[in-house]
Amino acid sequence: MGRFFKALVLLLVALIPVRGNSLNETVNALVDQKDYFRPIATTFGTLTNAGWFQSASVGKEFSFGVSIPISIVYLNGADREYSVRYYDDGCTTCRIQEDRGADVDCRGCIEVQRVSTPTIFGDSEIPELSRSILNRHGSVISVNEGDTGLIGGHLPDVSVLPYVTLQTTFSYYYTALTLRYMGLPEIGISDFGDVKIAFPGFGIHHDFQYLLEDLPFSLSVAANFTWLNAYWKTGEDDDNDIVGEFNLKGLSSFVGIVSGYKPLNFMEVFLEMGWENSFIQPSGTLDVDGTLIDDDDWVRFKGRNGFRASLNVAFPIRFNPVIGMIGGSQFGNFINIISFKSKNSD
Known part of the structure; x- marks a missing residue:
């Protein structure tokens, strides 16, 4: 059971259920490789x-309801790779001298290379990039593999992620x-530390049916917000490579319109359209193999924010089941089959 909670919490806070160098690499990447984690924020x-x-x-009379919605996202190509520029400083130095008329040989080196490299969900190889070595006259004498700092x-193997x-x-x-x-x-996990995570959310939905009574369909505006609050305090084991406290704060939101039509008394088809936004901000102080990372070092990573639509089918019968298809930065589905309403709205 401890391993289950550890894997769940680490995935949600953008770390991974492994030890040693891989975990250290991932924590360090939170400092300077925000695109590596962008799929986490998008998801x-x-x-x-x-x-x-x-x-x-939304009806005129008072109503109260409780439900347990379940959503699923399918990771795509944009979640597995991102584009990065790599600068060969040695080549740049040689080219500058060449432009000034110096007698140097740059051997066809390339100053800037744009390549694709894996994200945290990536399955491709880290690109091999070159670094030019110069002699004392400024000419390129050899080309070695550059230290890009990129990680795999x-x-x-993760292709589907759920949420309930x-x-x-x-x-x-x-x-x-x-x-x-x-x-x-907050729970303690042996040899790992204390972890805590919460996703509180708030939404508002206003129906204009009282103004648009003659329309054959309903039209409303809606907005919803979900906050991420995650906390990890490492264990006090002397063998730990990472010591300290780590926090994640995040926000996801949607603002748009909702329009629905009832082709049958027992079925409603409705569409959500609007703008989706999300970001995650790390903070805290960690000692990673003797290197101190504090609040000034972390970088915010944003999702691939943009237009989002969801086509849903609801059945206003017992348990009020709803199923939907999500399209936008990612594709997914949701289902809500466990629901109770004190009164169905007309």
Whole structure:
């Protein structure tokens, strides 16, 4: 059971369930390779912005509901590789002298190379890049493999990521307020330390049916927000390569419109369209093999934010099941088959 929690927590906080050099590499990458972790932030947004609505309509009378939405995201090519520029400083020095008329031989070196390299989910090889070595006259005498600082993907076998949360909704006079929560209390894991993670969320949904009574479909506006709060305090074992405290703060959001149509009394088809945004910010102080990393060193990594749409089908019958397809920065599905509503809205 300890290994299960360790793997779950590490994946959610953008680390990995391994020890030794791989874990050290991943922590160090949080300092200067934000694109390496961008799929984590993108996935955070895709998963937590799904399944908020059980209908495009919100009734006038008071209603209360509880549900357990489950969302799934499918990792794609953009989640496995990213593009990076590599600068050959030796070649640049040689080219500058060459442009000034100096008698140097740059041997066809390339100053800037743009290559694809794996993300944390990548399964490709780290690109081999060249570094030019100059003699005392400024000519290139040899080309060695450059130290890029890039690392390979540590989770290449992951292709699907799930998310489940508890959700409760209150609605009155065409407006619905939704609260969400998923998390783990602070727990200690042997030889690893103390971990804690929470995903609280808040959403609002307002229906304009009282203004657009003659339309054959419903039209509403909606917004939802989910926060990430994660904490890791390493164990006090003297053999630990990493010592200290590490935190992750994040936010994902969606703002858009929701429109629905009932072709049958027992079925509603509704569409969500809008803008999706997500980011994750590391913080804390860690000693990694004698190198101190503190709040000034960490970098924020953002998701591939952009337009998002979800096509959903709801069945306003017992348990109010809803299924949906997500399209945007990533593709996914969600399902909500465990639901209770005190009153169905008309």
